[in-house]
Amino acid sequence: MKRAGALALIALALAALAIYPAFATGYGVRAVLQIFMWIALAGSWNVISGLTGYVSFGHVAFFGMGAYTGGLLIAKTGWPWPLAALGGAAAAGLLALAIGGPCLRLRGPYFAIAMLGLNEVLRALVSYFEGLTGGGNGLSLPTLDATVPIYYAMGLTAAAVTAGTYLILSSRFGLRLMTIREDEVAAEAMGIDTFSHKLVAFLLSALGPGLAGALTARDQGYIEPLSVFPLATTITMIVMALFGGKGTVWGPVLGAAVLFIAQEMVWARYPYVHPLLFGAIIVAVVLAMPRGVLGLLQLKFRLPRTI
Amino acid sequence: MAGAALEIVDLRKSFGGVTAVNGVSLALEPGRIYGLIGPNGSGKTTLFNCITGVERRDSGRILLDGARIDGLKPYQIAQRGVGRTFQVIRVFPELTALENLLVVTRGDHRAAQARALELLRFVKLEGLRDEYAGNLSYGQQKLVEFVRMLMREPSLVLLDEPAAGVNRTLLNDLLDAVRQLRDTGKTVLLVEHDMKVVMGLCETVFVLDHGEKIAEGPPGVIQADERVIEAYFGR
Numbered sequence: 001m002k003r004a005g006a007l008a009l010i011a012l013a014l015a016a017l018a019i020y021p022a023f024a025t026g027y028g029v030r031a032v033l034q035i036f037m038w039i040a041l042a043g044s045w046n047v048i049s050g051l052t053g054y055v056s057f058g059h060v061a062f063f064g065m066g067a068y069t070g071g072l073l074i075a076k077t078g079w080p081w082p083l084a085a086l087g088g089a090a091a092a093g094l095l096a097l098a099i100g101g102p103c104l105r106l107r108g109p110y111f112a113i114a115m116l117g118l119n120e121v122l123r124a125l126v127s128y129f130e131g132l133t134g135g136g137n138g139l140s141l142p143t144l145d146a147t148v149p150i151y152y153a154m155g156l157t158a159a160a161v162t163a164g165t166y167l168i169l170s171s172r173f174g175l176r177l178m179t180i181r182e183d184e185v186a187a188e189a190m191g192i193d194t195f196s197h198k199l200v201a202f203l204l205s206a207l208g209p210g211l212a213g214a215l216t217a218r219d220q221g222y223i224e225p226l227s228v229f230p231l232a233t234t235i236t237m238i239v240m241a242l243f244g245g246k247g248t249v250w251g252p253v254l255g256a257a258v259l260f261i262a263q264e265m266v267w268a269r270y271p272y273v274h275p276l277l278f279g280a281i282i283v284a285v286v287l288a289m290p291r292g293v294l295g296l297l298q299l300k301f302r303l304p305r306t307i
Numbered sequence: 308m309a310g311a312a313l314e315i316v317d318l319r320k321s322f323g324g325v326t327a328v329n330g331v332s333l334a335l336e337p338g339r340i341y342g343l344i345g346p347n348g349s350g351k352t353t354l355f356n357c358i359t360g361v362e363r364r365d366s367g368r369i370l371l372d373g374a375r376i377d378g379l380k381p382y383q384i385a386q387r388g389v390g391r392t393f394q395v396i397r398v399f400p401e402l403t404a405l406e407n408l409l410v411v412t413r414g415d416h417r418a419a420q421a422r423a424l425e426l427l428r429f430v431k432l433e434g435l436r437d438e439y440a441g442n443l444s445y446g447q448q449k450l451v452e453f454v455r456m457l458m459r460e461p462s463l464v465l466l467d468e469p470a471a472g473v474n475r476t477l478l479n480d481l482l483d484a485v486r487q488l489r490d491t492g493k494t495v496l497l498v499e500h501d502m503k504v505v506m507g508l509c510e511t512v513f514v515l516d517h518g519e520k521i522a523e524g525p526p527g528v529i530q531a532d533e534r535v536i537e538a539y540f541g542r
Contacts, residue, residue: 172419175402175410182399189359189393190411191385191459 017155021148033151033219035260037212039158041233042240042252043165044208048201049238050246051174053181054104057234058115061122062092062209063216064228068126070214071139071223076132081146085153085214092210093203100202104195107184116231123229138224141217150219154212158253161208166249168204169306177201178247239278243285245294249306254293311370312337312494313358313463318367320353327353329518330367335463340485340495342509342526344502346538350518351498352394355465359391360384371463390461394468394498396448398455400441404432407440407455426454430480446477453484464488466497470504482508506530514538 021029041063049055066088073084103114126133133139168174179187180194187194217223236259244255259281267274289296294307311334320328328350335341343351356362358369360381369377376384385391399407405423412419427433430450435443440451449469456464469485470478485495485508499505505512506526514522514529516538522529529535 172409172412172416175406178402179399179410182401183397185361185381186393186397186399187410188381189361189385189391189397190455191382192411193380193382 014159018152021151026147029147029151031260031264033147033154035257036151036154036158037216038237038240038256038260039253040154040161040208040212041237042244042256043158043161044205045234045237046205046241046246046248046252047161047165047168048198048205050241050248050251051168051177051181052198052201054198054202055112055238056115056205057112057231057238058117058119059205059209059237060229060231060233061115061119062095062206063213063233064119064122064126064225065092065095066210066213067217067223067228068133068139068213069210071141071217072132074218075139075141081144081150081214081218082153085211085218088214088217089207089210092206092213096203096206097199100199104198104202119229119231119234123225126225126229134224136225138222138227139217141221141223143221144218146218150215154215157208157211157215162249162253164204165252166306169247169249173197173200181247236278239282239285241292242290243281243292245292245296245298247305248292248294248298251292251294310337310373311335312372313496314368314370314373315354315358316368316370318354318357318369319365320350320357320362321365326518328357328364331515331518331520333513333520333523335494335496337462337494338489338492339510340489340497340508342505342512343496343498343515344500344505344512344529345515348517349515349538351515352467353518354515355391355467355498358384358465359389385459385461388459388462389465390456390459390463391465392449392452392456392467392469394471396445396452398440398443398448398451401439403437404440404443404451405436407451408458410455411458423458426457430454430484446473449473450477450481453481457488462493464493464495466495466499468498468500470499470501478504502530 017032020032045056045059069091070084070088073079073087074081079087099118103111106114127135168177176192176197179190179192180198184194213228240255240259241252242255243259244253245251263274263278266277285292291299297303298305298307313335315331315333318328318331331354343354345351353362357364360379360383364377367377368375371387371389376387399410402410404427408423408426409419424433424436427436430453432447432450435447440448443451469481473481482504489495509526512524512526512529513520514535521534521538522532
């Protein structure tokens with residue numbers, strides 16, 4: 001009964017979001033598109049960091065990788081943008097496999113720092129190979145107004161990340177990922193190949209940002225190293241996932257929606273207070289409810305992790 | 308020795324200038340309970356860690372049922388049939404008791420769940436199956452860790468201080484469980500400080516001191532061994 005109710009609610013929300021562009025203003029569509037993007041990013045970060053406990057401080061690297069791959073495929077080879085977006089996801093996945101090998105053998109803060117470094121390296125590389133990427137001048141894509149189709153594509157990305165998280169969390173694969181977070185030494189002693197599990201989780205967590213990056217590149221029509229590799233994007237997705245509840249299905253969704261809306265409202269009224277408020281939220285969440293809103297409810301009311 | 312469940316040959320391991328295990332050789336016959344004792348710092352836990360692959364040995368060989376396992380990764384050794392519990396409890400606190408047991412299972416979910424519930428019943432914890440392991444008492448966590456290790460049906464069971472911090476009733480249950488393991492053909496090696504437990508349970512006892520095996524034999528003989536008394540109480 002509960003399950004049927006939840007499914008009906010989800011179907012209703014999806015239907016409302018699907019017909020939304022027919023009624024909304026241009027600003028409304030862009031705002032929801034942004035929320036979709038943050039859901040995809042926070043949800044993806046949750047898969048590696050919320051489940052295995054390997055905190056990635058450079059997850060925007062996959063977003064940037066997707067943005068540049070997708071952007072180049074569109075600008076230089078003339079691929080249609082949906083295909084280029086899939087190319088962006090594939091490139092981000094390959095990057096995750098390549099760097100996961102060395103990085104996922106590092107534990108605790110060393111992994112976080114290695115990921116931070118990776119992002120800086122990528123940004124430097126993109127700036128350096130000017131001939132291909134346009135360097136610091138950025139990369140312009142051919143003009144195309146595809147905001148509404150991209151709205152749907154980004155929505156699908158967010159839905160896929162959320163549904164994927166649900167499938168992982170309700171599987172024994174998901175349990176094994178969590179044993180890495182809980183106690184990696186004990187997990188190994190139980191015969192769990194923790195490295196392979198981490199690598200698969202890392203790969204999965206790179207696909208969403210890769211897609212979102214490529215879609216964002218198409219949507220904005222112009223990208224530059226500073227706009228697609230900012231540390232602030234990583235921080236924002238982390239805060240959203242933490243606020244909503246890491247290690248849950250709907251935590252990143254809730255965090256992305258609430259914090260984005262709050263940010264927009266505050267941004268519009270008090271531009272200078274905005275970073276201050278965001279910082280205050282980080283401190284408050286970490287101190288008062290390190291498990292986030294849903295994590296707290298889950299513990300208190302003994303709800304399943306799949307909320 | 309042919310047919311040994313576990314054979315260790317001239318094992319050495321040092322940390323910087325400290326030699327933790329210095330040329331230890333021993334062999335365990337299948338289906339028996341062995342004790343490993345020695346003063347603090349005598350190399351017991353390091354020996355455990357070498358067997359389970361948590362530490363890499365410097366030299367020497369470790370054979371499980373005749374096949375080399377030294378050099379393998381911890382998860383590979385576990386998959387070959389070595390189960391262990393830890394000196395400090397290592398349950399997965401934010402997984403439920405049942406989930407703690409389910410993590411290593413594959414294939415048929417229902418059969419796995421039935422097996423896990425059977426083991427929880429075995430230690431009288433089936434009523435707490437959906438409780439987070441971290442919320443259980445110390446003794447209950449110890450039992451969860453114990454049966455979790457059994458989910459893989461290990462042929463060799465390593466127990467690091469199973470009696471530490473456990474009350475009498477629970478201890479008797481645990482000791483019964485260990486004997487039952489032995490009766491089903493598993494080989495057990497336990498590190499323990501509680502001499503009553505060691506003497507009552509083990510058929511053969513190895514004594515380590517400063518990383519070397521100084522004695523080996525039945526509990527009664529070991530208790531009277533002068534070198535052992537000296538290692539524990541000094542001259």
